[in-house]
Amino acid sequence: MKLGIFGTGIVGRLLAEKLVADGNEVMIGTRNIQNTLAKNEPDIIGTPPYIQWQEKNTKVKLGTFADVAKFGEIIFISTFGDVAINAIDMAGTEHLAGKIVIDTTNPLDLSNGIPPGFSGTVGNSLGEQIQRHLPQAKVVKAFNTLSMHIVVNPQREEGDPVLLIAGNDQGAKRSVGEIAKGWGWKDIVDLGGISESFFLESFALLWIRYAFKNNSWTHAFKLLRK
Amino acid sequence: MKLGIFGTGIVGRLLAEKLVADGNEVMIGTRNIQNTLAKNEPDIIGTPPYIQWQEKNTKVKLGTFADVAKFGEIIFISTFGDVAINAIDMAGTEHLAGKIVIDTTNPLDLSNGIPPGFSGTVGNSLGEQIQRHLPQAKVVKAFNTLSMHIVVNPQREEGDPVLLIAGNDQGAKRSVGEIAKGWGWKDIVDLGGISESFFLESFALLWIRYAFKNNSWTHAFKLLRK
Numbered sequence: 046m047k048l049g050i051f052g053t054g055i056v057g058r059l060l061a062e063k064l065v066a067d068g069n070e071v072m073i074g075t076r077n078i079q080n081t082l083a084k085n086e087p088d089i090i091g092t093p094p095y096i097q098w099q100e101k102n103t104k105v106k107l108g109t110f111a112d113v114a115k116f117g118e119i120i121f122i123s124t125f126g127d128v129a130i131n132a133i134d135m136a137g138t139e140h141l142a143g144k145i146v147i148d149t150t151n152p153l154d155l156s157n158g159i160p161p162g163f164s165g166t167v168g169n170s171l172g173e174q175i176q177r178h179l180p181q182a183k184v185v186k187a188f189n190t191l192s193m194h195i196v197v198n199p200q201r202e203e204g205d206p207v208l209l210i211a212g213n214d215q216g217a218k219r220s221v222g223e224i225a226k227g228w229g230w231k232d233i234v235d236l237g238g239i240s241e242s243f244f245l246e247s248f249a250l251l252w253i254r255y256a257f258k259n260n261s262w263t264h265a266f267k268l269l270r271k
Numbered sequence: 272m273k274l275g276i277f278g279t280g281i282v283g284r285l286l287a288e289k290l291v292a293d294g295n296e297v298m299i300g301t302r303n304i305q306n307t308l309a310k311n312e313p314d315i316i317g318t319p320p321y322i323q324w325q326e327k328n329t330k331v332k333l334g335t336f337a338d339v340a341k342f343g344e345i346i347f348i349s350t351f352g353d354v355a356i357n358a359i360d361m362a363g364t365e366h367l368a369g370k371i372v373i374d375t376t377n378p379l380d381l382s383n384g385i386p387p388g389f390s391g392t393v394g395n396s397l398g399e400q401i402q403r404h405l406p407q408a409k410v411v412k413a414f415n416t417l418s419m420h421i422v423v424n425p426q427r428e429e430g431d432p433v434l435l436i437a438g439n440d441q442g443a444k445r446s447v448g449e450i451a452k453g454w455g456w457k458d459i460v461d462l463g464g465i466s467e468s469f470f471l472e473s474f475a476l477l478w479i480r481y482a483f484k485n486n487s488w489t490h491a492f493k494l495l496r497k
Contacts, residue, residue, distance in 0.1 A: 154393075163469070167380075167389050203495040204430065209477075236477070237484055243389070244480060247473035251435075251462070254470060258463055267493040269429040 049074060049117025051110055051132045052124040053081050055092045056149060056193045060121055061105045063197040067227060072106040074113030076135065081107065114140035119147065119220070123193075126150040126171050127164075130178055142181035145217045148172050148242070149188040149196075151249045160257035163250040165243055172211065172242025183217035185210055186242040187225070190249045191265050192256075197228055199265070205231045206265035209248065211241035232268060275300060275343025277336055277358045278350040279307050281318045282375060282419045286347055287331045289423040293453060298332040300339030302361065307333065340366035345373065345446070347414075352376040352390075352397050356404055368407035371443045374398050374468070375414040375422075377475045386483035389476045391469055398437065398468025409443035411436055412468040413451070416475045417491050418482075423454055425491070431457045432491035435474065437467035458494060 046069045050057045053075045064071045075081040075095075084094045099107065106116075114120060114136035124132050129150045133141065150171045154162035165171070172186035187210040188196045199206055208230045212218050222233045236244065256262055273296045276283045283299055290297045301307040301321075310320045325333065332342075340346060340362035350358045355376045359367065376397045380388035391397070398412035413436040414422045425432055434456045438444050448459045462470065482488055 163393050166392070201495040202497050204493065206495055207492075234481070236481065241480065244473060244477040247470060248477055251470040251474055254467065255460070255462065261496065263497045265495045266433075267430065267495050269427040269432055269491045269493050270487065271428050271489050 046070070047072075047116055047118050049113035049120045051113060051120065051122050051129075051136070053095050053107075054088065054123070054125075055090070056123040057121070058092075058098055058102070059193040059197055060123060060149075062102060063228065065102065065104050070106075071104070072108050072113045072116045074108055074110040074132070074136065076110070076132070078107055078109060110136035111140065117144070119145045121147045121149060121188075122175060123149045126152045129171060130174060133175065133178055138179055138181075141179050144182055145214075145220055146175065146179060146182045146184045147188065147221060148175050148184055148186050149193070150175075151189050151246050151253075153250075153253075160254050161250065163247060165246045167243050168240070170240070170242035170246050172239050172245070176213065176239045183212065183214035184239055185212035185214070185217050185221045186239060186245050187212075187221050190245055191252050192262055194262065195265055199229045201263075201265055201267075204267045207232045207234050207268035209234050209236055209245055211236045211239055211245055213238050234268060272296070273298075273342055273344050275339035275346045277339060277346065277348050277355075277362070279321050279333075280314065280349070280351075281316070282349040283347070284318075284324055284328070285419040285423055286349060286375075288328060289454065291328065291330050296332075297330070298334050298339045298342045300334055300336040300358070300362065302336070302358070304333060304335060336362035337366065343370070345371045347373045347375060348401065349375045349419075352378045355397060356400060359401065359404055364405055364407075367405050370408055371440075371446055372401065372405060372408045372410045373414065373447055374401050374410055374412050375419070376401075377415050377472050377479075379476075379479075386480050387476065389473060391472045393469050394466070396466070396468035396472050398465050398471070402439065402465045409438065409440035410465055411438035411440070411443050411447045412465060412471050413438075413447050416471055417478050418488055420488070421491055425455045427489075427491055427493075430493045433458045433460050433494035435460050435462055435471055437462045437465055437471055439464050460494060
């Protein structure tokens with residue numbers, strides 16, 4: 046399958062590695078290819094330069110957001126939350142019409158540094174913003190509530206964590222569920238329509254703030270049903 | 272110990288039953304004692320009239336919010352979220368100075384009926400509002416993220432759920448942790464200061480919305496650490 050990813054950061058790279066290992070063709074999209082390839086310093090959170098990663102991941106193509114939007118049958122939005130809509134505009138919304146768009150972003154407030162705060166508001170979560178911006182796409186909020194390291198390798202010693210997803214299109218949610226099952230997720234819970242994204246985004250911040258407070262990057266939540 | 276509870280609804284009653292069973296003296300507070308005793312119909316969510324409950328729970332005293340605030344060494348705020356501050360004002364903030372105030376409330380938006388929406392905002396969670404309103408009290412956000420039935424009986428067949436708490440006073444959080452341990456909680460996680468209340472309140476709505484979507488009232492979350 047041809048899969049596209051917006052965002053060259055650690056989230057996009059981990060996704061790309063996993064999707065290539067799964068046998069897919071993968072293209073990562075960036076704002077400016079030359080700038081991305083020219084970087085030779087780690088980024089703000091210590092992620093090594095993209096070019097170093099690409100040398101080890103030669104199967105992954107690099108393109109503009111528009112290249113990726115045209116290429117992918119399914120598109121992952123894995124930029125920082127505050128530039129997601131802009132990335133989609135650069136891609137051309139027409140190239141995303143009818144496609145499954147998986148939104149992994151979170152509304153982080155970095156104005157007070159680390160740990161991040163939360164800039165989401167009810168009715169205007171990033172998932173809802175993206176769906177409204179792409180009325181012809183099938184947006185699924187998923188893979189945002191815990192570290193992407195865990196997303197692509199969900200087996201925990203202490204049990205099976207829950208993967209929470211939301212979106213308006215049942216078929217698109219089933220497709221996302223299939224991808225997740227392929228990665229080892231056993232408990233996938235559909236919270237409902239895309240407006241549930243707010244609760245997935247605030248839940249992500251709970252994960253993140255626990256992470257910074259406890260210097261823990263391996264935790265996850267299991268849903269106990271009884 | 273002398274414990275006070277604001278709120279005569281199902282949450283306050285379940286708390287009172289458990290606290291009495293633990294051997295405490297308990298007083299429940301209400302806006303208007305006569306009105307509370309005069310009700311002879313179930314409330315909006317089907318809770319039977321208070322008087323019926325009191326006949327089976329004769330050890331629990333009923334008082335005004337002010338009576339309860341004076342009586343209790345520790346006070347639980349278990350009203351609806353939107354009237355919590357008003358209840359505190361009716362109680363007299365001076366009677367709560369220096370005391371541990373356990374805030375179990377959630378900012379429910381019932382304007383669109385069921386399931387409830389969320390009316391919380393970052394920096395202005397109910398926990399923060401109550402702490403700001405009671406600068407001399409030690410406010411702990413706790414017991415709000417899942418049904419009070421589970422709070423007072425946390426043993427799950429599938430594992431030990433996590434109890435998330437937050438507050439500015441370490442000693443007060445230890446006291447709340449001791450109460451919780453007495454009820455069977457084994458994994459109590461302090462998320463940090465009272466500003467973390469926002470994430471506990473939005474997490475509560477995630478629990479509630481899952482509950483209504485799945486008609487599930489027994490679920491809880493376990494924290495997997497590795």
